[in-house]
Amino acid sequence: MRLITAVSEQVFRFVEDGEGAKKSDQMVGNQEFRNRCSIRSTGKDGQGIDDQEHLNFLLRRLVRGEDQTQLATTGFACHSDFHTDVCVASRPVRIDMRTMNVYAPFSRGMPQANRIVRPYARKADKIAMSFVSPVQILQGNITPPACQYTHNVPAAVFSSGGYTGNLFHEFNEIIIPLFVTYRPLQSRLRFIVTDFNPPFSGKFTKILSHLSSYEVIHPAADQSVHCFPGAVVGLHYHDYLAINTTDIPGGYSMLGFKQFLRESYNLKVVNVSEMSKPVLILLSRPKTRTFLNEDEMVTMMKALGFRVVVARPHMMSNLDKFALVVNSCSVMVGAHGAGLTNAMFLPQGAVLVQVVPLGLDWVSASYFDGPAKEMGLRYVKYQIEPVESSLLTLYGQDHPVITNPASLFLKGYMAARAVYVDGQNLTINVVRFRETLVKALGLLERSAPLG
Numbered sequence: 001m002r003l004i005t006a007v008s009e010q011v012f013r014f015v016e017d018g019e020g021a022k023k024s025d026q027m028v029g030n031q032e033f034r035n036r037c038s039i040r041s042t043g044k045d046g047q048g049i050d051d052q053e054h055l056n057f058l059l060r061r062l063v064r065g066e067d068q069t070q071l072a073t074t075g076f077a078c079h080s081d082f083h084t085d086v087c088v089a090s091r092p093v094r095i096d097m098r099t100m101n102v103y104a105p106f107s108r109g110m111p112q113a114n115r116i117v118r119p120y121a122r123k124a125d126k127i128a129m130s131f132v133s134p135v136q137i138l139q140g141n142i143t144p145p146a147c148q149y150t151h152n153v154p155a156a157v158f159s160s161g162g163y164t165g166n167l168f169h170e171f172n173e174i175i176i177p178l179f180v181t182y183r184p185l186q187s188r189l190r191f192i193v194t195d196f197n198p199p200f201s202g203k204f205t206k207i208l209s210h211l212s213s214y215e216v217i218h219p220a221a222d223q224s225v226h227c228f229p230g231a232v233v234g235l236h237y238h239d240y241l242a243i244n245t246t247d248i249p250g251g252y253s254m255l256g257f258k259q260f261l262r263e264s265y266n267l268k269v270v271n272v273s274e275m276s277k278p279v280l281i282l283l284s285r286p287k288t289r290t291f292l293n294e295d296e297m298v299t300m301m302k303a304l305g306f307r308v309v310v311a312r313p314h315m316m317s318n319l320d321k322f323a324l325v326v327n328s329c330s331v332m333v334g335a336h337g338a339g340l341t342n343a344m345f346l347p348q349g350a351v352l353v354q355v356v357p358l359g360l361d362w363v364s365a366s367y368f369d370g371p372a373k374e375m376g377l378r379y380v381k382y383q384i385e386p387v388e389s390s391l392l393t394l395y396g397q398d399h400p401v402i403t404n405p406a407s408l409f410l411k412g413y414m415a416a417r418a419v420y421v422d423g424q425n426l427t428i429n430v431v432r433f434r435e436t437l438v439k440a441l442g443l444l445e446r447s448a449p450l451g
Contacts, residue, residue, distance in 0.1 A: 052229060055154065059090045059230050061184045061249035076104055076139070079236075084121045086181065086234035087137055093231045094144045095155055097219035100194060102137045102157075102231060103144035114138050119194065120159040121177045121237035128173075131161035133194050135233050147227035153188045153214065154230035156181075161195030168241075168338040168367065170200065175207060176243065177235035179257050182211050184249040190214040190228070196221070203319050210264040241341070241371035254374040258344060265320065265345070267327040272349040275330055278444055280306040280437075283334030283342075286313065289357055290425040291335065292390075300430050304437055306331065316342070331440050335426060336364040343368070348376040351440040355382045355428070358389040359405035359420035378443040382436045390425040 060068055063077050067088075071077040075091035094103040120132040135157055138144075158178065163169035182189055189212050193201065196218040201208070208216060217226070238244045245253045261267065269275065280301055284294060291297060294310070301308050309329060316322050316339060326332070326345035334340050335355040343352045352372045356364045364381070372379040386392045386402050395401045401408060401419055409416040 051152070055188070055229055056090045058185050058188065059088055059154065059232070062086070062088050062181065062232060062236075064247075078115060078117075082124055083237040084123050084177075084234055085115075085117045085119075086232065086236055087115060087117055089154075089231045092227060092229055093155070094147060094225055094227050095157075095192065095231065096145055096225050097192075097217070097222040098224075100133065100135045100157075100219055102135060102233060103142060104137055104139050114140075117233045118159065119157050119234040120162045121173045121235045122162060122169075128162040128169075131163075131195065132159045133161065135194065137233065145225045148224045150227045151190055151214075152229060153190055154185070154232060155192050155226070155228040156185070156189040156212070157192045157194065157231065157233040158235050159194045160197040160200040164197050164200045166338050168341045170204070171341050171344070172241055173237070174200075174235070175204065176241060176257060177237050178207070178211060179252070179260060180238060180243055180248050181232065181234075181236045183252060183260070187211065187213045189232070191216045193218055206264045206320060207261075210260065240367050241344075242374060254371070255348075255376055258348075258375055261323070261344060262327075265323040265327075267323060267345065269327050269347045272330045272347045272444060274347070275328075278306050278331060278441065279309065279329045280331040280333060281309045281311050281326060281329040283316075283332070283337075283339040284310050284312045285335060285337060285339070288422050288425065289335040289337055291355075292425050292427045293430070296430050297428055297433065300434055301333075301437065304434070304441065306437075311339075330444055331437075333437075336360050336368070340368050343372060343377060344375055346375075346377060349378065349444070351378040351380060351443050353380045353382060353436060353440055355384060355426065357384060357420060357424055357426060358386060358391055358402070359408070359416065359424075378440070380436055380440055380443070382433060384426060385429070385432075388427055388429055390427070391419065391423070394423075 060071055063071050063079060067077040067079050071088055071090055076087070076089050078085065078087040089102075089104050091105055093105070095101070096103070115137040116134045117137065118129055118132040118134050120129065122128045158174065160174065162173055164174070191208060191212050191214075193216055201216065238247060241254075243252060243254050243257060245251050262270070282294070282298065282301070284291070298308050298310065309325065311322070311325070315325070322342065323345045326342050327347060329346060329350065331351045331353060332340070332343050332346060333353045333355070336357055340352065340354060346352070352368065354364055354368050361383070369379055369381065386397065391401055405416070405420065408419060
C-alpha cells in the first residue's frame with residue numbers, strides 16, 4: 001500500500017498554520033495548443049482548409065438526432081428541454097458584446113424566427129432566471145455590425161448569474177453543465193461569460209482554464225464586436241450533480257468529471273487505500289443547521305481513531321486550497337447543505353456521511369445520495385430524531401412541524417424553507433451517531449482502488 005505522507009503533511013500544515021500550497025496551473029499557450037489539437041492542411045492563402053471541417057465535426061457532437069441533421073444542413077440547431085436551451089452554430093457568427101446579440105448568417109432551411117436564450121441550466125426556476133440576462137440570436141437577412149476582433153475557435157456563451165455564491169448551485173447548474181457541454185470540444189473554444197460575477201470567475205479559474213485554452217471574455221468590460229467560426233449558446237443539463245454517460249459524446253461520467261477535477265486542482269490522492277490513517281473532515285456551520293454540541297462530536301470522533309479536521313467557513317472560502325484539504329480526507333461529515341458539494345474532491349472509496357435534519361429527507365437524498373455513489377464514494381445517512389432538532393423545543397412534539405413536515409411544504413417552499421432550512425439547529429445524540437461512524441470505518445476497510 002502506497003502511503004500519501006508528503007501530501008497529507010502539506011495539506012495539514014495549511015489546516016493548522018494557515019499555509020497553503022503555492023501552486024498554480026499554467027494555461028496552455030496558443031502555439032502549444034495549435035500543435036496539439038490542429039489537424040490542418042494548408043491552402044493557397046495559408047489558412048487551414050481542414051480546420052472548419054474539424055470544427056464542424058466537434059460541434060456536431062454537441063447535438064443529437066434531428067438536431068444533428070438540422071446542424072449539418074443549415075449550420076444552426078437548437079435543443080430545448082425542461083431545464084435549458086442550447087443553440088449551436090457551425091457557421092461564422094458575429095457577437096455584439098454591447099447587446100449580446102448573436103448574428104447567425106441566413107441559410108436555406110434555417111428557422112426564420114429570432115431566438116432568445118438565457119444561458120443558465122435552470123430554465124424553469126423564475127427566481128434564478130431573473131438574474132440571467134438574455135442572449136438574442138438574430139437570423140435571416142440582417143446586416144450585422146463590422147468585426148472588431150476575429151477568432152479561430154468557436155464562442156461558448158454561458159451566464160454566471162442565477163444562484164452563484166452557493167457552491168451546490170455553482171456546480172449543479174454551471175460547472176458540471178460546462179463539462180458536459182464543452183469537454184467534447186477539447187479546449188478549442190473561447191468562453192463568453194454574461195452577468196459577470198468576479199467571485200465566481202476567481203473561484204473557478206482552474207476549471208475554466210482546463211476547459212478552454214483562451215482567456216474569458218466578459219461582455220460588460222469588452223463592449224466590442226467579435227467574429228467566430230461557430231458558437232454555442234447555453235449549457236446542457238442532466239440531473240442533480242449528475243452526468244448521463246449515454247447523453248454526452250465520449251461517454252464521460254461523474255468518475256470522468258472527478259478525474260478532470262483532480263487534473264484541474266492537482267489533487268494527488270486518487271483512492272483512500274493510499275492513506276495511512278482515517279481522516280475525517282467535519283463541516284462546521286455557524287448560522288443554521290449548526291451542530292450545537294460540535295466539541296462533543298469531535299471528542300467522540302477522535303476516540304474512534306480519526307484524525308479530525310473541523311472545516312469552518314473561512315477555510316472553505318478558498319476553493320483551490322480547500323480542495324487539497326478535502327482530497328486528503330477519507331470521511332466527510334456534515335448536515336445537509338451546499339458545503340457537502342465539496343465531497344467531489346474526496347478520493348475514490350471515501351465515505352460521505354450526511355446528517356439529515358428534520359423535514360429535509362427528499363432534498364438530502366436527491367442532492368447527495370445518488371450523486372455520491374456515482375462519484376465513487378460510499379454514502380451513509382444519519383437521520384436525526386425530533387429530539388435532536390431545535391424545532392422540538394420551539395413547536396412541541398405534537399405540532400405538525402414535527403409530526404407532519406409535508407403539511408408545511410404544501411404551504412409553499414419558502415414557508416418550509418424558513419423552518420427546516422433556515423430555522424433549525426442540531427444537537428446530535430453522540431452515542432447514536434457513533435454507530436454511524438463505526439459503519440463508515442467499516443466501509444473504509446473494505447474500500448479498494450476502483451477499476
